[in-house]
Amino acid sequence: MDGLEEGKEEGAAGTKSPVEAAGSAPLLPLRLPCQPVSSHEHKLNFGKSKEMCLNFIQDAMLQKQWKRAAEFLTFYAEALEKDFSREYMGPSEIIWRVGTEILCHHSHSSMKEFNSFIEQMKTLGVKRYLKVCLEHSFHLLCNGLIHEAYQNLSLAESWRFGEQRALQDKEIKLIQAYKGLLDYYRWSKQKNILLERGQDGLEDLSVEQEMHSYFRKAAVNLKEIIKTPGVWDIFVKCYVDLLEFYGDDEEARQVLSEYAYNSKFPANPNAHVYLYQFLKRHSESKKSLISALKILHDLVPSHELMIDFNIMLQKSKKRKNRRLGLEVIFAVLDYAGWKENVKAWSCLARQVKRIVISEKHLDWIKQEWNSRKDWWTPFHFSFYLAKKNWQGNENLSYEKALVSGIILGKDCKYFRYVSHEGCKAKVKRFRILKKFVNKHSPVHLRISALSDSSVQS
C-alpha cells in the first residue's frame, strides 16, 4: 500500500523523476515515456496508459477497493489534458462517473468534498451539465438535504448555454418536475401546519399565502411533465392531490384518465389503479368502478385489486357480473404468485360453493375448467402439494380441498389426502367438507362430462 501512497503524493507534486517513480511498480505504465517520441506514437502511448489506468480503476472498484481506485483516479485525471477522443464517452464523463461512485463509497468522503467535486465536474462538460446537476440533486435528496437539492435544481433550471439547453430537453423537464415535486412537499407541509392550526381555531394568512404560491409553482411544473409519455406515478399522484385539495375534480379526472388511457403512454397498471382509487374516493357508480377494473383485469389479470374486483362482482345482482367474477378469480389463480394465497382460494371456493348449492350456472365452472383441466391438477392439486399445504397452512388446504373436491370429485388425490388428514386431526370443518363433497359428487361428473362433450364438439 505504501507504494501507492507514495504515488499519490507524486501525482500531486508531479515532479519526481521517472527513476524514483519506478519504485511504485503498478503505476509505472502510467508514466509517459521521457525520451522524445513522434507525436503519433506519443498519442498512442498516452491513450494506452490512460486505458490501462482506467482498467485498474475499474478493477479496484469492482472489488470495492475504493481507496485504491481513488488513488488511480488522481492519475487518470491527466487524461483530461489531451482529450482528443471523439469517443462515445470521453474522459471527463468517465471521471465524473467514477469519481461520484468512489465518493459515495469512500470512507473518508464528506458531503462537502462531494459537492466541490461535482461543482468541478459541472464545468468540465456543457453537454452533460444538466445531467450532472440532476444527479447531484438526487444525491442530496438521498442524503436528506432537501433544501440544498431544491437550490441546486433551481440553479440548473435557470442555466442557459446557447443551444445546449435545448439539446438537453429531457433533463430540463425532469429538473422542473423534481422541482415541482419538492414544491409540492413544501406545500403539503404548509397545509399540515394550517390544518393543525385550523383545529386550534387560529388562522395565519402568511402561511396560507405561502402555501398557495407553492401550489402554483408545483402545479405548473408537474402539469408539464405528465404531458409527455412516460411513467410518472409520483408526479401524477402529487398533481392529483393538489387538484383535489383545491376542488378541481374535473381536471384531476381528466389527468388520470389521460394517464391511464392515452395509447402513447406505456401500459402502466398503476395508472388504472389511481383512476380506480379516485373514482372510489369520489363514490362513483358501481358501473364505472367495474369498467375501470375490467380494463385493469384485461391488462394485468394477476393484479391484487382483482380480489376486490371479484368480491365486488360476486355481490352484484347481474348474472353477467357474477360470471365475470368467476372468470376473474380463476384467472388470478392461474398465476404462480397467487398459488398459495388463502384469500384468493377462499374467494373461488365461496363462489364455486354458491354455484353448486344453487345448482345454477354449473356451465360457468365447466367453461372455466375446460381450458385449465390439463394443467391445474399438477399445478394446484398434486399429492405433493396436498402434503405441503396441509403442513404449511391448514386454511389454504381447506379452501383448495373444497374446490378440488367439487371440480375433480372425491377421488381427487388432493381432496382425499386433506380430508383424510383433517378428519384424523378431528377438525370439524373438514368433516363437514367431506359430507358436502359427497353430497354434491354428481356435480363433478357433470362438469367432466360436459367438458368432454365440448371437447368433442
Add this chain to the structure above:
Amino acid sequence: MEFPATLFPSSFSTGPPREEGGPAPAAGWGEFGQVLETGPGHQQAETTFVPRRGGMGESWEPADAAAVPFLPSNATCWVPSLVPQDILYRSFLRRKLPISNCVPAMDFTKQLSHFFVDHPEDAFGSLGQLLHKNFHLGDSGVEREARNNTIRMTALMEEINRLDARRGCPQEYLASRLRWFSHLSRDWLFEVPLGLLADCVHEELLLQWAGLLFDDGPTGGTLAWLPTEDAGARTGRLVYPGGQAMNHLYFQDVVLEELPRTRGSRAEFELNGRIRQVAAARSDGKDFVGVRSDYHCGVWRVPGRTGAAPTPLQVIRTSVPASCLTVSPHLPGELAVCTQSGSTYLWNVETGLQRLRHDPQTMFFRDHSPWRWCDFTAHPRVLSCADRTGLQCLDARAPKRCHFDLFKVGEEASCQQGERVVLPMYLGKAHPSQHLVTTQFSIYVVDERLPLVPVLKWLHMMKSPPLFAHLTPGDPGRSHKLLLGASRTQEMLLLQYQGGGRSACQLVGSPQKLHNIAGCLEHLPTQLPHRHCLLQQRLGTPAAGLAAALQKDGRRESLVVFQLSEAGDVFCQRLTHEVVKHPAPTSGDEAMASSGSSLLFEDPASSPQRLGSEEEREEEEEQTSYLSNLQVIINEEEDGGRPASLEEAEPTQEPCASPQPSPVVLSEAAVLRYHRWLKAVSKHCGEPPWHSFPPTRSQKRLLTRKELQTLGGASTLHQQARQRLHQAMLERGRIQHWDLPDSQSSVILQPPEPVEGPDPLSARLAAAWSGDWSQWWEERTSFNRAKRQRALRERRRRQKQARGHRSLSASFTSSLTYQSELSELSDTGLPPLSPVLHQEGSPLRGSPPPSPVPDEALLSSQSLRSRGIPKERRKTLRDYLGVWAEGPPEPPELPSSQASQLCIPSSQSQLSSASQTRRKRPRMGF
C-alpha cells in the same frame, strides 16, 4: 402478487434506438438513475428518498484469495480450443497498422497449405502418382535417355523453400519459374478443384471466426446446482458435463463445508454429443434436469432427497441444432425447446411436443442470428419467446392469437444502437413476474405486468456478453443476488437488487467482481515455463457455466459459487456475509444507512481480505512461509515485472492480471486442492502437444542451403562421423559411442555453425548492435569473395566425389542439427544417439572406425529388392534419397512419434526419410 404503488419515473418513447453508443468503459458508475419518495407518507415532517441505483446493499466478502478447484481435473486429455492466432493472418506489416483499421484477415493460404501437407493423398493423390516418374528431384542433371519424359524440379523446389523462408518479407517476389509452374498446373494438379476447395475452406474459416468472436452455443451454461429439499441440510447436487468431448453428464452429491467436497460416487451418463446446456428447475418436490446438445435434448428426473439416483425420462432429436432448453418451474416434466430454424416447442414428457411458433424471421426488426430462446413466465401456460431483437410472451393455448411484447430492443427500453439480447432468464424465484434480459451492454429487469418498460436497467461494463446468469433469491426484505458470467473472459459479477412486490425495483450495493478460474494461476506453485504456458492455456479456456449454492449457518451466510470451464474444470469460491440485526435497509433508514455504508465497506476489521497496514501483510507472509513446502506463490504487488508483462497481455486478460493491493493467502485446504488438481492435470495431460508451441525457426530459414553445405562440409571430423553413420546404417545397428580418436568429440554434438564461428546473421546483428555495421559490411564483402571462391572449389571437389558414389553424407550435418533441436524441445524425446546394443548383439564399442562404404551398397537394386521395394519404386526412392542428401529436412513440425523415428539412425531412417520426402513432394504444386 403486489405491484409497487409508485414506480420510478421514466420517460417513454417508441422506435428504434437513437443513442449511439458502444461499449463504454465506466458507463455503469455514478448514476442514481431516479429517486422516489418513500416512507409512511408525506404527512411526516421530512420526506425521504431512495435512489434507483446506489442504495445500500449487503456485503459479501470472498473467503479465499482465488477460486479453488472443486473436482480433480477432467480425467481425459484436453484439446486446447481454437485461438485467434490459429486462423488469423499475422505478418509484421499488418501488425504495424493501427488496430482500428485492422480488418481480421484469415490466414487462408496457411490453412490450405496445412491441408496439402497433412493430406497430400487427398489433395494430389492421383496426379502425384502419375507424375512422379516424370519429375526428377535430384541435384544432378537428368540422364540423356530419360530426358524425353522427365523434367528436373530441383530448382523449383528450392524456390519454394526459399519462398517459405521469406514469408513476411516486404519485398516478397514470386519467381517467374514458380509463376509459370502454378499457371500451368493450377487447373489439373489438384484432386479437388482448387476453387471449390478454397470456397469451402474460406466458408469454414469465417464460421470459425464468427464462433471465436461470439459463440452462442453455451448460452445458459452447463452447470446446475440442485439443492436438497430441507433447507437446513448442507448438501446438494451438482450437475455438470465432463469427458474429452464434454459428452458425459455427471450428477455429484456435494457437502457444503468450509470448502465444498464431494460425497459418494457420481452418477454418470454418456450422451451422444457435446453438452451445450444444462437447465434445472424444481417442481412438485422433484428436480427436472434438461440437457441440450446440438441435435438432442434429454430430460432427467432427480428426486429431492439425497442419494436418490437420477432417472432419464425422455430424449428428443432435432433436425436443426437446438438453441435453448428451459425447464418449467411450475409443472413437472414440462420443458420448452427452441431450434435455430425459429421454432419454439412446449415439450411435455407425457403428452409430447407442441409447436407454439415457427418463424425464421426475427420479431421486431431484421437480424441475421438464428438464435432463439424461450422461458416460462408467472402463468404456466404463457411462455416468453426471445430472439436477438426482443422478447414476446405467448399463450400456449392460443399461441397465434394471444401474445404481447415484453421487451424490445429500441427506444422503449432506451437501448443503444447495435444492442442485442444475449440471455433472457425468468426470475421467478425472486418475484413471479420478473424477467432478466441481458445484452452485450446492459442488464434489464422486466416485469411482465408492465411490459416494454424495464423496471431496472444497468450498464454492466463486462468485456464479453454475459451468457450465464444465476439467481439466489433473498428472503423478504433482503436483496436478491444475481450472478452474471461471461464465457470468453470468464468474468463473473455479483449484483444485488430488491423490490418488485410492494416497493419498486432497485439495484442495491455496488457490483462485485468474483474470482475467475484464470486468476488462480498466480497462486499455483512455480512451474517450468512450458508447463506454465500449458496451465495458462488450460485455466484460460472460456467458461462454460456457473452455479451457486446458498448455505445458512446461523447468522453467517455463505454463497458458494461454482464455475465450469470448457476444459471441464469445476472451480469454486465462497463468499460470506454476516446477517446484521436490521437486515433490510429499506425506506426509512436510508439516509442513516447511506451515511454508514462506506464505513461498513471500508472497515478493515470486518473484512479479512482488506489489509491496509504493513504489519498485517508481514503477518501474512509469515503464514505463507509455513506452507513453503508446497511453494505457494503469493501475489506480490510490488513485483516490478508484472505490470510490464501486463502491457503485452491481451486486452481481455487485463482485469484479471492487474495487481492486487492486498494479497491474501490461500487456506491450507485450498493449497492442497491446488496440489491435487495440478497432479491430476500433469498425470492426464502430460506434455503439451507439439503444435501448441510456436515452431522454432530452423537454421534453414536463416541461412541458405549453400551456406550450410559449405559450412558443414568443411571439417574432416564430419567426414569421419558421416562414415560411422553410414557404417551403422549398413549394419542396421545403432551408434553407441562416438569414441573418435581426438579429444574434440564433444564438438561434434554441437550444431555445426559454432565450429566456424558465429553465423553471418548473428555476426551482423552483433555488429549492428555495437554500431559498426558498415565496417562489418566491408569485411563481409571481402570475406564473401574469398568464401565464395573457397565454396566453389569445395563444390567441384564434391561433385567429383558424387559422380563416383552418390552419398548420404551431406545429410549428416542437417540431421545432427535437427537432433539437437529436438533434444532442446522435448525431454520425452530420445537422448541424442543413446548408447544401445547393436542389433546383431555385437557391441560397437571399441571397434575401429569402419572404412567408408560406397553408397551403391545401400541404393543398389539388390539391396532395395531385399527390402521388398518394388522395382518401379526403386528409381524414385533413389531420387528421393538424392534429394535427402541435398538439403536439410523440414523443421520439426511433426508429432513427436514421427520425429523420434527420424532420429534413430538405423534402417528405419530410410523409411522415415522416404515418408518425409513423400510429404514434401505435393508441395511442389502449391
